[in-house]
Amino acid sequence: MLGGLKRALARRRLKDPAYAWLFEPDRTGELVSIDCETTGLDPKTAEILSIGAVRIQGRRILASERLDLRVRPRGAVDAVGTRIHRLRRLDVADGLDPADAVRRVLDFVGTRPLVGYYLEFDAALLDRYARPLLGIGLPNERIEVSALYYDWRAKQVPHGGNIDLRFETIRRRLDLPPIVAHDAYADALMAAMMYLRLT
Amino acid sequence: MADGFDFTAPPFDRLRPAELAQVRRGADIGFFREGETPLRAGDLPDHLFVVVKGQVEERAGDEVVNLYGEDEAFDTGILLHAACRHDFRVREEAICHLLPVEDFLELTANNPAFAAFYLEDLQHKLARLEGRRGAGGGVSLAAMRVAQVAADPPAFVAPDADMHAAALRMEEAGQRALLVEDGGRLGILTGADLARAATLRRLPLETPARDLAHWDVFGVDAEAFLYEAAALMTRHGIRHLAVRRRGEIAGILDAAAVIGSLARHGDALGGRIGAAGSVKAVAEAADATTGLVRDLVGQGMKAGYLGQVASNLHAQVMARLFDLLAPDRVRKGGCLLVMGSGGRGEQALKTDQDNGLILDGDVPKEEVAAFGAAFRDAMIEAGFPACPGDIMVSNPFWAKPIDAWQDTLRDWAANPSEQALMEVAILQDAAAVAGDAALLDAVRADLFRTLGGNAAFVRRFAAAIDMHEQPASFLAHLLPGRDRRGLDVKKAGIFPIVHGVRALALEAGIDAAGTEARLRRLAEKDTLDAKATEDLVGAFGFLLSLRLDAGLERLRLHEPLTPEVETARLSKLERDLLKDSLLAVRRFREVVRHHFRLEQL
Structure with a gap:
């Protein structure tokens, strides 16, 4: 009810009418798992360096039709972020213009719900990037895999027990095969596998 | 760019970097619950399934005939049959890479090492399933010509038919390739071409077949030898050949149909060895035998037959060298022996020489020694290393008159040292390669009489096991x-x-x-x-x-x-x-x- 209201409000604020279809009900039945690599950990200031996304169709991950973008950051590449994902300024210099990257993401995602690990962070960034273009953030439904995992795990551990929500811990608990790479696409792919294991 | 999974398990480690990139980018990932049946008998699969996690069983009715775990792939039977022959049922929740069948077929066509992994596996599997282990009826060593292989009847598609119509035509014909005739030129359009046009190149569905087909079609005459067709396919990395009979197109030959007997190649090589006029020419022909063995393994021939084919060729090399090098008295009154694994017909690759000579009468020692040394060196030139134990015609112990051999048999019986037991084993495995085989028969009859009848000796002999x-x-x-x-x-x-x-x-x-x-x-x-x-x-x-x-x-x-x-x-x-x-x-x-x-x- 409240969601419907917020949606209607957002729809009115939409700047570019060409994207009105974002508010259509989803008819694909698919989902999109998405992950970003960034220059920092604050969603208000961090810049996106790369975006990886993959569609989930039924029980299948369409890895062959992946989205894997490098994005040109506007500020300096923060040392903390660099240590995490090993992308240097050099690597992203020939990345896409942020506005182009957002358009590519919107086309790829369409009306599909988003899936991710700590999606809140990635989604906040994507919203911030989308706003100049749309006037609003991404209206898509969002599914948090760490929350799905929490519910699943809570049934196994005694009440009040600690549940470790680290990415690697979840992967091991769900008995998923490791992916050697640690980039946006690999993390989006892993989140998609976690989603399918948990549903 | 990001690659996701890295595909390092065999046989993917045999792929070239560009092929590996194609696999990494082309494969989807499927999740399957326990009890699901992702493939059923009779299905024409769209994907090769490579298991990442979990277990999948292959079932013929109620019977589980195979089990697939991590890094194993099914259904590789599509290399031989378009449709699955069994059900594939998930035993334990499984995650699989889904590699498009067209990509898989392309990889097997272009990379023989990759293909061999599955073909070899497949053959063991077939042999096991059909219960004809080792005994091995089926693979015929007879000459095979293209006309003897079941080629698909030619299926044509009009040059202006669009992509969709071509796909429908392919489906209707039940084939993986169509022919296109356009103003006198002949083209071929494969399922892989269609898939690539639609997905990789994103061409519109209205694109006419004319713009999709390859116009460099390789043809082969129906009367050509099968191995020639196989060589064409390997050399050009293609899976289909147009078969012509009296100039008319008689069919399309699929690579899968070529798998099987290529023994004719062996016979042709034998002819070349027999006709060689010099040691050098024999050595050159002998050089091709290893390549032949590799090809035949690649085509799925069993090791047992290969041992026979190759041992036979090796014997022909020896026989030709004997003819070229032996002086008259040795050639007319001698018997050249191949011993050890070559004598047993179990020598698929060129290993150390093991050879000997039985002479009918006395030949001057110097003449025998000169021949022995020349023969040994010629064999080395032909690719057979010298025997470290000196079991060669250049050693007088292994090249002597028949009565000296009979003395040796009595020495062995009287003094069954370890050395003697080994020598008996070598002689027992001897086969006549050239000259008068009756000489070997006589020596071996003596061996069975003198040693086989001696229970104490045979016991000592057996103990070497x-x-x-x-x-x-x-x-x-x-x-x-x-x-x-x-x-x-x-x-x-x-x-x-x-x-x-x-x-x-x-x-x-x-x-x-x-x-x-x-x-x-x-x-x-x-x-x-x-x-x-x-x-x-x-x-x-x-x-x-x-x-x-x-x-x-x-x-x-x-x-x-x-x-x-x-x-x-x-x-x-x-x-x-x-x-x-x-x-x-x-x-x-x-x-x-x-x-x-x-x-x-």
Whole structure:
């Protein structure tokens, strides 16, 4: 009810009418798992360096039709972020213009719900990037895999027990095969596998 | 760019970097719940499934005929049949890479090492499923021509038919390739072309077949030899050839149809050896035998037959060199012998020379010595290294008149030293290659009479089966990832079978040279029971094929031949078969020990 209201409000604020279809009900039945690599950990200031996304169709991950973008950051590449994902300024210099990257993401995602690990962070960034273009953030439904995992795990551990929500811990608990790479696409792919294991 | 999974398990480690990138980018990932059946008998699969996690069973009705775990792929039967023959049912929740079938077929067409992995596997599987282990009817060594292979009838599509119409036509014809005729030129349009046009190149569905087809079609005459067709396919990395009969297109030959007998190639090579006019020309022809063996392995021929084909070619090399080099008196009054594995017809690759000579009468020693040295050197030139134990015609002990051989037999009987036992084994395995074979028959008849009838001698002879103890931990070798050093299949399996059978044959007076032939004769005489014989024949064939694979790999890397097999590189099915084989060897050792009461020695 409240969601419907917020949606209607957002729809009115939409700047570019060409994207009105974002508010259509989803008819694909698919989902999109998405992950970003960034220059920092604050969603208000961090810049996106790369975006990886993959569609989930039924029980299948369409890895062959992946989205894997490098994005040109506007500020300096923060040392903390660099240590995490090993992308240097050099690597992203020939990345896409942020506005182009957002358009590519919107086309790829369409009306599909988003899936991710700590999606809140990635989604906040994507919203911030989308706003100049749309006037609003991404209206898509969002599914948090760490929350799905929490519910699943809570049934196994005694009440009040600690549940470790680290990415690697979840992967091991769900008995998923490791992916050697640690980039946006690999993390989006892993989140998609976690989603399918948990549903 | 990001790659996701890295595909490092065999046989994907045999792919070139560009091929690997194609696999990484082209594969989807599927999740399957327990009890699901992602493929059913009769399905035309769109994907090859490579298991990442979980287990999938292959079922013929209620019977589970195979089990697929991590890194194993199904249904590789599509290399031979378009449709699945069995159901594939998930036993334990599974995650699989889904590699498009067209990509898989393209990889197998372009990369023989990759294809060989599945074809070899497939053959063992088929042999196991159809219960004709090792005994091996089926593969005909006869000459095969293109016309004898079932080619698909030619299916045409109009040049202006669009992509969609072409796909429908392909489906209707039940083929993977269509022909396109456009103003006198002939083109071919494959399923892979269509898939690439639609997905990779994103061409509109209205694109006419004319713009999608390849116009560099390779044709082959219906009367051409099959191996020529195979060579064309390999050389140009294509899977389809247009078959012509009297200028008309008679069909399309699919690579899958070519798999099978290419023995004609062997016969042609034999002809070349026989016609060679100099040592150099023989050496050049002999050089091609290793390539032939590699091709035949790639085409899925069994190691047992390969041993016969190759041993036969090696014998032809020796015979031709004998003709070229032997002086008159040796050529007319002598018998050239090949011994050891070559004599038994089990020598698929060129190993150390083991040869000898029986002379009818006295030939001056210098003449024999000169011939022996020349022959040895010519053999080295033809690719057979000198024998470290000096078992060659250049050694007077192995090249002498028949009465001297008979003296040697009596010496062996009187003094059965370890050296003597080894020499008896070598002579027992001898085969006549050139000259008067009656000389060898006479010597061997004497060998069976003098030594085979001597129970004490045969017992000592049989005891050598324990020369190499089977390592108690051999099963541990077979756990995935446990063994990097390799298992010596010769000591652990091949030698005990060969020697145990040889001892039983010596005692029973069986004058056959091959291990399998000896085994069958022993079973006929009820020395061995039929079931154990079949197991042993199967185990022997499998161990030979493992050794051959390892040998070919070493040759590819330009390393010397060694008997070790890296068990870590084997597929699960191969490991299972190896385990079965080594257990059969262990049972056979017991049979031999009991038969000769070796524990009382």
